Amino acid sequence: MEDLIGAMKGTELRKGLYLLQNRLMLLQANLSSKGAPLKFIPSVLKEGKKVAKLDQFEVDKLSKAWSTAVILYVVGQTPSIGTLTRFIDQHWNHVGKPRIFLHDKGYFIIKFASIDDRNEILYARPHMINSRPMIIKAWSPDFDFQAEVSRVVPLWIRLYNLPLNFWEPESLSRIGSMIGVPLFADECTTHQQRITFARMLVEVDVTKDLTKSVSIEDGSGRVIEQKVHFEWAPSYCLKCNTIGHDCLKKKAASGKEGPKPIQRWVPKTGQPTIPKSPVSSKESIGGGDVDALQSREDAIVNKEVGGNVIDDAVQSSVADVLISEVGRNVGETSRSEPQVPTWNIVTRG
Structure with missing residues (x-):
């Protein structure tokens, strides 16, 4: 009885392994339809370190396939693939249409159909795209962008x-x-x-x-x-x-710029007479400029109350307020700029 039970378990185990193997083969077939199937290959030890040793024949095969390619780098801003494609269609139409690959580091790999097409472009005159020069060099198996294109x-x-x-x-x-x-x-x-x-x-x-x-x-x-x-x-x-x-060079060029011009206040023509001052139009007196102060005076003096212009007493009172405010503001300014003269306000009679 025990032998029979053991045989039944062995049969079930073989059946399970068979089903698992079929599923793996089916999965491999589905993956191979989209990409190449891979397999486990043990590494080798070299000087006490594990190394993946490649087959030189396989390496040479792809090296030959990429030997028709060039590295293309545009000085300045990297153009889009669409922009470069339009440039190639317009200016390189005497060779076969190449394949274009963009690397994240900002350079392109242009793969031509033949070595002759590659040389036709590689050894031509310097190329420009959008007024920016293009650096073109042949692809090589040991190509390093940082060490080669950038230097x-x-x-x-x-x-x-x-x-x-x-x-x-x-x-x-x-x-x-x-x-x-x-x-x-x-x-x-x-x-x-x-x-x-x-x-x-x-x-x-x-x-x-x-x-x-x-x-x-x-x-x-x-x-x-x-x-x-x-x-x-x-x-x-x-x-x-x-x-x-x-x-x-940019820093040296920016240091050669001359001093910025200084703007100075010029009174408007036709306005009430206020003495000229060396204070610039950008400077303020107590937070308000002269034009704003004069506008306040004009608004107060010309204001009508019940249809009648305010009398001389009110005008005199207004003038006293303005003179007091200007005197206070000039005093504050004179503490930081002693050269500013005292302002004199001429009121309307």
């Missing part, structure tokens, strides 16, 4: 009056290496179709001073000094570690 920027340089026998790619590479990391010479320089200047794209660390000139020695030992002209170079803020502005 090392590909810039176009011109070498005016460079001797034509210095235009070989090897010679240009040696010259460009004095400035940064040379990347590419434009088509006119490569085929010597323009002889006014040699033009090349060089990666430059914008946190350092830009090279203004380089010394070049030819095979005979002759040394010439060659000036370097940058077509465009971004400003860099050492305080914020950000491309596109410089807090120190």
Whole structure:
């Protein structure tokens, strides 16, 4: 009897495991329809630390897939994907339509259909969007935005009056290496179709001073000094570690502003005569300005009571009140500004 009970329990256990396995397979099938299924792969120990060791073949496969991409950063405010899409449709319509990805750090990854399309954009003239320059560089597996885009920027340089026998790619590479990391010479320089200047794209660390000139020695030992002209170079803020502005320059520019003009009170024409005063129109006497005080006097003097203008006695009383108030206010002001003269109020007779 006990053996029979044990066999029945074993049968139920196998049945339960079978049902659980079917449910897991069904769940995996549903997930794989939306994303790739994953599995547990044990880590390896390296120097006493667990490490997830990747398959180099898998890594190289995706590296090749992303090799057609560029990193795009707009100096200043980051545009929306819609704005950048419209720009690409209008200005990059000579290559296949790329895919656009926006990173939370404020830069874009533009993935082209081929390496040729990527190079067509990468080695073109400097690009601008909404009057703001765009920094474009090739994607690489070890790309780090903070270390590269925010510091090392590909810039176009011109070498005016460079001797034509210095235009070989090897010679240009040696010259460009004095400035940064040379990347590419434009088509006119490569085929010597323009002889006014040699033009090349060089990666430059914008946190350092830009090279203004380089010394070049030819095979005979002759040394010439060659000036370097940058077509465009971004400003860099050492305080914020950000491309596109410089807090120190802004602060210096704001300190050069002259003093603000001082406004002074000028009496209105046609008003009752009140002596001029050096007190500015922004200054007040006891909390009220002169115009307000004069308006009060005019309102009191001209007020009609029962259709008759108030008599001279009332006017005299009003004048005494005004003179007393002005005298008190001037006294308060004179304590802080001794140079303000005493006010004299002329009343109407």
